[in-house]
Amino acid sequence: MLAPHLDKAFDTADMQKVPSRNGYGEGLVEAGKRDKNIVALAADLTESTRTLPFAEAFPDRFVQVGITEQNMASVASGMAAMGKVPFIASYAMFSPGRNWEQIRTTIAYNQSNVKIIGAHAGVSVGPDGATHQAIEDIALMRVVPNMVVIAPADVHEARKATLAAAKYDGPVYIRVGRSNTPVVTTAESPFEIGKAEVMYTKTADSDTSVGIVVTGTLLFNALKAAQALEAAGIGATVLHMPTIKPLDTKALLALAEKHTGLVTVEEHQRAGGLGGAVTEYLSEVSPIKIVRVGVDDQFGQSGEPEELIEHYGMGVDAIVAAAKKAI
Amino acid sequence: MHYLTSKEVQFLELKANQIRQSIIEMLVVAGSGHTAGPLGMADILTLLYFKVLQHDPKNPNWSERDRLILSNGHICPVFPIEELLTLRKFGSRLQGHPHRTALPGLETSSGPLGSGLSQAVGMALAERIDNPYSSKYIYCLTGDGELNEGQIWEAALQAGKEKLHNLIVIVDRNGIQIDGYTKDIMPLEPLAAKFEAFNFDVQEVDGHNIRAINDAIGKAQAVYSQPSLIIAHTIASKGVDVFERDFRWHGNPPGKGPEDRIPKDKQAAVALEKLRTLAGIIAKEDIS
Numbered sequence: 001m002l003a004p005h006l007d008k009a010f011d012t013a014d015m016q017k018v019p020s021r022n023g024y025g026e027g028l029v030e031a032g033k034r035d036k037n038i039v040a041l042a043a044d045l046t047e048s049t050r051t052l053p054f055a056e057a058f059p060d061r062f063v064q065v066g067i068t069e070q071n072m073a074s075v076a077s078g079m080a081a082m083g084k085v086p087f088i089a090s091y092a093m094f095s096p097g098r099n100w101e102q103i104r105t106t107i108a109y110n111q112s113n114v115k116i117i118g119a120h121a122g123v124s125v126g127p128d129g130a131t132h133q134a135i136e137d138i139a140l141m142r143v144v145p146n147m148v149v150i151a152p153a154d155v156h157e158a159r160k161a162t163l164a165a166a167k168y169d170g171p172v173y174i175r176v177g178r179s180n181t182p183v184v185t186t187a188e189s190p191f192e193i194g195k196a197e198v199m200y201t202k203t204a205d206s207d208t209s210v211g212i213v214v215t216g217t218l219l220f221n222a223l224k225a226a227q228a229l230e231a232a233g234i235g236a237t238v239l240h241m242p243t244i245k246p247l248d249t250k251a252l253l254a255l256a257e258k259h260t261g262l263v264t265v266e267e268h269q270r271a272g273g274l275g276g277a278v279t280e281y282l283s284e285v286s287p288i289k290i291v292r293v294g295v296d297d298q299f300g301q302s303g304e305p306e307e308l309i310e311h312y313g314m315g316v317d318a319i320v321a322a323a324k325k326a327i
Numbered sequence: 328m329h330y331l332t333s334k335e336v337q338f339l340e341l342k343a344n345q346i347r348q349s350i351i352e353m354l355v356v357a358g359s360g361h362t363a364g365p366l367g368m369a370d371i372l373t374l375l376y377f378k379v380l381q382h383d384p385k386n387p388n389w390s391e392r393d394r395l396i397l398s399n400g401h402i403c404p405v406f407p408i409e410e411l412l413t414l415r416k417f418g419s420r421l422q423g424h425p426h427r428t429a430l431p432g433l434e435t436s437s438g439p440l441g442s443g444l445s446q447a448v449g450m451a452l453a454e455r456i457d458n459p460y461s462s463k464y465i466y467c468l469t470g471d472g473e474l475n476e477g478q479i480w481e482a483a484l485q486a487g488k489e490k491l492h493n494l495i496v497i498v499d500r501n502g503i504q505i506d507g508y509t510k511d512i513m514p515l516e517p518l519a520a521k522f523e524a525f526n527f528d529v530q531e532v533d534g535h536n537i538r539a540i541n542d543a544i545g546k547a548q549a550v551y552s553q554p555s556l557i558i559a560h561t562i563a564s565k566g567v568d569v570f571e572r573d574f575r576w577h578g579n580p581p582g583k584g585p586e587d588r589i590p591k592d593k594q595a596a597v598a599l600e601k602l603r604t605l606a607g608i609i610a611k612e613d614i615s
Contacts, residue, residue, distance in 0.1 A: 039456070063452060066488075071481035074442040078449020081394075081434060082457070086449075102442050102478070109436045110427045 002223065003199045005189045010182075011224065017180035020217055021119045023158025024176050025050030028087055030159070031166035032058050038166060039079060041065055041088045043072050048178075049089035049119045069094045073102035073114075080112040085166060091125075092118025092134035092175055100140055107171050108146045115165045116141075121151075121175040122267035123295065123312055124217070124305035133300035134175075138215075139272025141173040142245050148172040148193060149245040151216035151266070151274075154183050157242055160191035168193060175216065177267075179305040182220040196248035200226040200238035202259075208327040209235030211259035213252070215244055215266050215274045218314055222265050225319035235259075236323065244274050249281055256282055261289040261326030265319055267309070270294035291326040293319055329378050331541050333614040339537050343373040344606045347566045348599055354580035355595045357415040360423070362584065363563035363576040364402035364470065367501045370535050371559055375466065379544055387432035393463055394434050394450050398443020399470035399499060400424040401578075441476025443467055444496065448482050451491040451554075464548060467496045472504025475513045480525070486554040487526030494554040495547045496527070499534070501563040503574035519558060527556040534559030566605060567598045 002010060009015045032038045032054055039061045042051040046064065055062035063079075065072045069090050076086035088095060096103050096116060107114045118137050125133045141149045150165070150172065152158040158176050165172040172193075190197055200223050202209055210229065214222035219240050226236040239255050241248060256262060262282075264275035275292030282288055295312045309315055331339075346369050354360045375395060376382075382392040397403065403425045413419035420429045424438025434450075437443050447467035454461050473479065486494055500518070502509050509515055519529045528550045532543040540559065547555035563577070564570035575585040581595040589597050 039453075060456060065485055066481075068478075068481035068485065070442070070478045071445045071448075071485055074445030074478070074482070075449035075452065075485065077435070078396075078446035078451075079453040080449075081446070082450050082453035084453045084456075101439055102445075105436060105439050106442050106446055 001201045001203050003197070003201070005186060006184055006199065007186050010184065016183040018155045018183055019178055019180055020152055020155050020158040021050045021176040021178065023152065023155040024089070024117055024119070024162050024174065025053050027159040027162025028054045029057055031163055032061065035085060035166060037083060038085045038087065039063065041072050041076055041086055043067055043069050043090045043095070045090055045119070049117060051089050070099040070102045073099040074106040076114045077106035077110055077112045080114050081110070085113055085115070087115045087117060089117035089119060091132060092121040092137040093132055096137055096140050096173065097134055104144050108144045111146055111170055113169055114171055116171070116173045118173065118175045120178040122177055122216070123300040123308040124177050124179045124181070124267060126179055126305045126308065127302050129302040130299040135268050135295050135300065136272070137175055138244055138266065138268050138274065139276065142272070142277060146171055147245065148243065150174045150193065150243050152176065152242050153217060153219035153240060154181060154185055156183065156185045156187055156189065157191055161242065164191065164193050177217050181217040184220050184223065191242065194243045194246045194248060196239050196241040196243070196251040198237060199223060199240045200236065202230065202235035202237045204230045204233055204235040206233055206235045208260040209237070209258070210323040210327050211255040211262045212236060212238045212319065212323065213241055213255065213262060213264045213274065213278055214238060215241045218265050218267055221309070221314065221316050221319055224316045225323065228316065228320050229323055234323070234327070241274060244277055247277050247281055252278060252281060253286055256286045256288045261291070263291050263293060263319060263322045263326050265293045265314065267314060268294050270296055289326050291322040293322045329541065329545070331378065331538055335378070336537050337609060337612060337614050339373050339377060340609045341606060342377060343369040344566065344602055344609060346373060348602050351581055351595055351598045351602070353414045355582055357580060359583070360415055360580050361401045361578050362570065362580055363501065363503060363574070364399065364499065366564045366566055366570070367534070367561040368402050368468070368499050369565070370537055371497060371540055374537050374540055378541065380466070381463070384432070391463065394447070394465045396434055396443045396447040396450070396465070396467045397425060397437055398467055399440065399473050400437030402470070402499070440470065440473040441478040444469060444479055444482035445485070447494055447496070448486050448489070448491060451486075451494040452489060454493060455491070461493065463493065465494050467494065469496060469498050470504070471498055471500045471502065471509050471515060472512070474498070474515055474518070483522065483525040483527070490552050491554045492551045495544065496554065496556040498556065498558045499561055500558050501561045503563045503577055505574075505577050507574050522556045526553055528553045529556050529558065531558045531560065534561035535565055567601045569597065569601070
């Protein structure tokens with residue numbers, strides 16, 4: 001059963017499809033109105049990262065750094081040291097891809113109040129191809145102490161994550177996508193840093209059941225997979241985990257206790273991301289069979305977003321197959 | 328700009344000499360660390376902390392203080408602070424490379440080279456947003472080997488673009504880096520012309536002449552439409568003539584340095600003796 005706060009147009013012809021990065025743009029302007037210390041930096045990708053509305057609304061608080069992602073991370077650290085709340089945005093491949101060490105040392109080690117927006121994350125970047133498809137960024141950010149890591153499900157959640165990051169004191173990484181993805185949640189859906197949310201509650205009465213843990217824009221596919229499983233008589237719950245770090249261990253443990261096996265779903269390498277985090281935790285406290293859905297140690301390629309998601313094994317059928325393997 | 332009397336210069340020279348002695352003592356106890364850079368930068372750091380920087384040691388978070396970013400973090404033993412003998416030890420606030428959240432008065436953590444200039448640019452930008460007429464200066468010390476890093480030139484582009492008049496960069500031009508002399512590893516010259524081409528106001532100065540450094544900083548403060556950069560020509564390991572100019576002292580403490588001139592077990596004692604002799608000479612200078 002879908003959570004009641006989700007969009008009523010779910011999986012109908014009326015369902016909207018919007019890039020999650022738009023939510024960053026909206027949230028940033030809103031946060032900027034509330035707090036004059038918020039500043040935004042962009043590295044020659046102002047429009048496509050959706051930093052432009054902020055730059056136009058607050059030109060004195062926008063810094064164009066040109067194509068200097070390493071510089072951008074450390075400039076932001078310096079601005080934070082003076083009391084600013086900098087948001088830095090580029091494609092995830094370049095930030096945190098190219099500037100990882102600057103993020104680690106000048107932002108995270110300093111506990112700098114800098115927010116890092118990795119846009120165009122995942123293979124759903126599409127035609128640009130493998131060089132621009134960041135599928136390692138969750139792993140890169142998750143291993144850095146002090147760093148909060150968030151992968152919002154859609155435009156609404158990206159907006160809420162941006163607002164929450166603006167209020168949170170410390171470094172935060174938010175990954176957003178380029179392509180149009182289903183708007184699953186609503187303005188009323190709950191969002192809190194560090195909190196997972198059950199988005200589909202199992203109703204089928206079966207001997208074995210599966211818990212699907214999902215992060216980011218694959219929430220729609222995970223929900224569709226749960227519906228398919230339930231239609232086939234297999235109980236399925238979807239736990240949406242927009243915050244990968246800190247991990248909502250309480251919600252995970254509850255899920256593990258109530259299901260036969262788990263599946264993790266993310267638009268990321270199977271290694272090191274959400275699947276890694278969930279497996280690391282549960283293997284120590286409550287071992288359970290876990291099948292990880294994601295890109296299997298490969299690079300992406302050019303293509304249309306949906307065909308790439310299918311090709312790399314993150315479509316609805318692939319999640320259903322993984323669920324059957326898990327129980 | 329602060330004018331220095333002869334008496335003040337003598338005081339600073341003696342202070343720098345004491346700091347050099349502390350550096351030797353700390354490094355011997357730590358058993359590892361950098362000798363050449365800290366000894367070479369002692370005069371500049373002494374001048375900055377005792378005369379130039381607007382700061383309050385009793386209130387290190389005073390909001391109106393000038394900021395100093397030590398981009399070349401490995402020279403941290405030069406900092407005139409307490410607990411010196413715990414440098415590089417487990418649990419110490421004095422990490423092998425500086426850690427901001429561990430130590431009050433430290434503006435940032437540093438060590439990985441090349442990122443300090445960007446941080447200083449960020450500080451200068453933030454200050455200008457808040458107060459375009461601020462008289463607060465952001466000082467950034469960099470090594471010369473450090474200028475190999477690409478990020479330095481990204482930051483230099485940004486500083487020039489933004490015309491950050493409140494940014495003053497001081498380059499420790501000692502001519503050495505870990506693997507050898509900078510002219511062999513990755514030549515930097517013409518260095519002044521490079522930064523001029525990035526729209527900096529550039530000066531060159533003898534990095535051990537306290538009055539000359541003070542004058543250069545004063546001139547840099549008076550530049551209104553450009554960031555400033557002072558190339559301070561320093562002598563690696565300055566003050567201990569038997570260590571001077573030798574790149575092998577970059578990353579070794581006394582007791583573990585090259586022994587073709589002084590045997591390892593005598594290195595610390597010889598260094599301290601040389602520095603004490605120098606202090607005696609400075610103290611006897613007629614400054615009337």
